[in-house]
Amino acid sequence: MKLLRFPSLVQQKIFELMGFHSLLILSFCSKRIKHLIQSLQRYRWKDIKFVNYSFVELNEIHITVGFDIKSERIYLFPYKGLVTNPMRVFGMDPEVSCSFDTRLCGSKYTYNTEEKQRVVQGIHDYLYQFFGSSIDYEVESMETHLPPSLKNINSSRIKVPQNTTAEQLEACFTASPNQEYIEIGGHFTGNLCPNSVILGTEYLRIYCSAMHGDDILLRFRGKRLDVGQASFHDSTIVRFLNDWRTNKTFENLKSLLINSYDYKNYDAGKLLQDVGIKKMSQSEGILRLTWQMRLLYSTFLNFPRPPHRKWIPSAFESRDYLIRDGDGEKASVFIEDHYVCFAVWNGSSCVTNHTSDKPNY
Amino acid sequence: MTSPASSSEVKYLIESSEGNTFDVSGAALRQSNTFNAMFLNIGADGPIPFTDYNEATLKKVFEYCEHSVNEENYSGPKHQDDLSKWDLNFFNEMDQKMFIDVINASNFLDIERLTSYCCERIARMLRGKNTQEMIKVITLPTAEELEAKQKVEEKKAAAAKKVAEKAAETAEKTETLEELPVQQLVQTTRNKLTRKYLSFSNE
8 A cells, every 4th residue: 555645635644543653653664754744744743842861770761752731752771682773763774773672662662772872862863853943852861870962952951970070061061062951960069161061051950969059150151040959158149249230240140049958048137238239118018029940841741730841930029139230230139048049120020019028938 | 317406315427437427315425525515506417527536436435425324423533443343344345456546536525534434444554563564554665675776776877877978979979070161061971972872873
């Protein structure tokens, strides 16, 4: 039965009646079939929000294709023996070590771990070409070693393994240096390369216990920074506030959230005394600032209620604010216990609250 | 013979590619959106020509339409397991060629229910298969066949190249001839003709 000879309405109906995995496998059959699926099913791909490459334990790789209200998973299992690709899965050459898992054909594949980089890049190239560049491509790593560096990635979450050097961590971003969102955790010690691309990312979230985050804060060049668990010297916080106020650095910065948990408590009176802080009066009320912080789509993957999302609201209230020299830009500051919060008014939603007595986070 | 349709008893004559005609009820024909758009309100003076399809195919398609006249309105493709015994028999007794002809005719006549069931049948043939198995179902050439085809094409290209080279050589000679001054060309022709005349008279 020559599928390519059917009228396109019939072809379209057949594709519509096929599930995601069958359609993907069908696309491996030939370039013409692949292009046909692409052109006739384009409307179906419009619902795709993201593709997430998750490197989990023991070299397993889970690839999630997240549609508006559902998701499809592709599993790659490591195999130590010889793996060849006679069926050219994901359009890769026959000698690439990736193939259908013969026991569980459909969503499951096997690959040789020695060719991990080549296999994952090959799959990513195929999906990128198949679904287009308008969706988010994410890398997530929870392994005991760092993930391969892939091209055209928008966001990453990396659980840094023990004894990782700054150079090794930096190498994860070589192929996609300009990512929109990066999240670093695990055994991250705070050491980054001098001109690290991580510090230039628009949205950065860092979790690192028992370390000082001073260097990260002072060298951050992006838009929004959230730091959890790390502590900061008082002098660093003061320098940051003064540098912003005097228009010296941090011209892109829109918000900063520090939560040092039990590692440090900050004294607002001491930190704000020499930074030129202004205070809203009782009659002016308290300003509540709200903004959206980036996350990986996969963060909410297992939440019961779709749709998938990549933004999470952040907010705090404060009477204290700074006025920047030169352009008069204003930013609110809130320091209490283990929290340091800072947000520029232009870049946040600002609502004055007249009922609340005490500012809060 | 045919008249503007309003009652289900009205019969229409259908003409196939062989020029044969046969009756189909108005109720069955009305399942075809193509018919509805073209003839339902204006009627037809003679047989309705569906001459891209043979009699056997059209009869099979309208057999389905006649059968499903009293079925409830179509509401999306049915799972194969939900098909009636009659439906299953209808599909199972067709060979592949007839099945393909029926899909094409049903698509042209825009009979939604039949087209969808046919498509569902093909989708079912592809589900749960690996690439090689799918290639067999949709009769795509395998990698080996493609390689063999490529070799044949390469041979053809080499042969065509040789022909082109020869043609170029001939053209070059002609060009050389054309480049001769006119007087010289006339002389050459005269000489040729004289030689020809001499050889003829000698005979």
